[in-house]
Amino acid sequence: MLENTGRTELSSLGEFGLIKHLTQFIEVKNESTVKGVGDDAAVINYKNKQMVVSTDMLVEGVHFDLMYVPLKHLGYKAVSVNVSDIFAMNAIPRQITVSIAVSNRFSVEAVEELYAGMITACNKYKVDIVGGDTTTSKSGLVISITAIGEADAEELIYRDGAKEGDLLCVTGDLGAAYVGLQLLEREKKIFLETPGVQPDLDGHDYILQRQLKPEARKDIPVLLKKLEVKPTSMIDVSDGLASEILHISTQSELGCSLYEEKIPIDPSAYNMAREFNLDPTVCALSGGEDYELLFTIDPADYPKIKANPDITVIGHMTNKKEGVNLITKGGTTHPITAQGWDSLLNK
């Protein structure tokens, strides 16, 4: 990287110079990457495997606030959220393309930081950056990543394969990323009102890391294979548990009963949610950005997963006419509705 002694203007390198500068650190790791960056298109060879493709766009001011998101973390997160979709198909990510639109407000050093984070994530997930586009923008930063992976046809897991009676399972815990965001927003507000005050983030490592540097569950497809469990449906939790349960239910033409008391929430997220007068269950249902995997399994497979601390059974699939419901700790039943990005639109 350039020595971090000053600010280099993007215009001093130009488009081709910037691309050349950024891509010099890319090392191809996968045999399937026949040709990476540097031609009209990348060339990939998966031989007899199926190819899996997913794309996600992150927009400044909508998905991230550079006041509290370090660019390196942002780069890392941009890759994580994309490969997460590939894992949610039970496939292995191999390549990504990266397009960024960046205003002159950013220096070459800033774009390098962003790339450094992406390359760190690529090393972690063993994926190759095989192409992309770099352009100017009139205002904020936009990152669009397409992730490409491979799987045997019979290993792929779709959203529509759940059966009535299947158990609904989730990995890890939920809601922490959203609570982490609330903490960052609060400290930002305090800082704007009283400049000079240092943000009070001590002791909140877990919820901050969940928000700023989420990990995709690359371990889960491996674990499921080891446990000899093939989920009947799977999705990653990007928009919130409620939204993902509705996707599986709708596409599998089923209902679902979700038990509030079973939803895994980390104590630090639970306590912080309470401090914000937020219902921790609502944070898990509608917060999103957890990047855990939500899946359904045949009840016959329950013994294989029950001892695993990383997988929690949170409900079961029902007949469509029973609807998609949350059974609260108090025993009452509430229909589950989705939030998605509507909440962002109405902010």
Next chain:
Amino acid sequence: MLENTGRTELSSLGEFGLIKHLTQFIEVKNESTVKGVGDDAAVINYKNKQMVVSTDMLVEGVHFDLMYVPLKHLGYKAVSVNVSDIFAMNAIPRQITVSIAVSNRFSVEAVEELYAGMITACNKYKVDIVGGDTTTSKSGLVISITAIGEADAEELIYRDGAKEGDLLCVTGDLGAAYVGLQLLEREKKIFLETPGVQPDLDGHDYILQRQLKPEARKDIPVLLKKLEVKPTSMIDVSDGLASEILHISTQSELGCSLYEEKIPIDPSAYNMAREFNLDPTVCALSGGEDYELLFTIDPADYPKIKANPDITVIGHMTNKKEGVNLITKGGTTHPITAQGWDSLLNK
């Protein structure tokens, strides 16, 4: 489409509603599209073929001005410029993913127009929209498309395969898209200074179409196969002839002699350039957005292409130490330099 009787706010549909609404018109055309829109990722099966991937981002205020670019044309162009990269590999585009960031300034009807243009182009190029992302933006419109195609390994044509003595060829004509842009900019300026004045675009169909609704050369890989010519290198003309010649020369480690008098320029573009006091050759060299294919062939193949009105020989590849030069009509020699997006940055 919705009846065009009014303005429907994006927030009235929400993210999932908008995606559902827009994707209902998508029909899968390719056998290789195993699973399109609607899961965490699309699934594609090219069997024994190689996969080719390219990505491009279009940003409002940088790549297009909605004051004179109809949204339907913009959608069409966004697809054209992406599949053009796939043709430039001598591959066949099959799938695209589409990500858009759109502000509340746009109505559902506006986004529908954009999609209608993309779907028209997808029908023309026989590609399937297999995924994407739809999000809000704080200001302008950003479109990021990833195009995916297939080819036999031995059919792929890279930028680095040119040999000394190879003939440099280009399809169609150059510079018209840039001249079309100058005309649109002039009429916009007049309109802003004297509102109510109708833009004077009559008789300029060709240069306007080249700018607003460019076509990717899907016919050229087919034609080359029919002529039994396999170019030694190939690239599409997106940034301007100068920039593309430099890519081929640099990556093939060669020099190049380009003859000004050979550069194909349509008379309407030539005359309009003159009207703007622009050098038509400079428009061809640095204007870009022509989406023609530039390629090199073994001189032994010359008899096979010489009678074809759609292919012009414009120069030949030389030893690296001779440099990359333009031989002017007057017989003088000038080194060729690239512009790329530097010119945009410095505007």
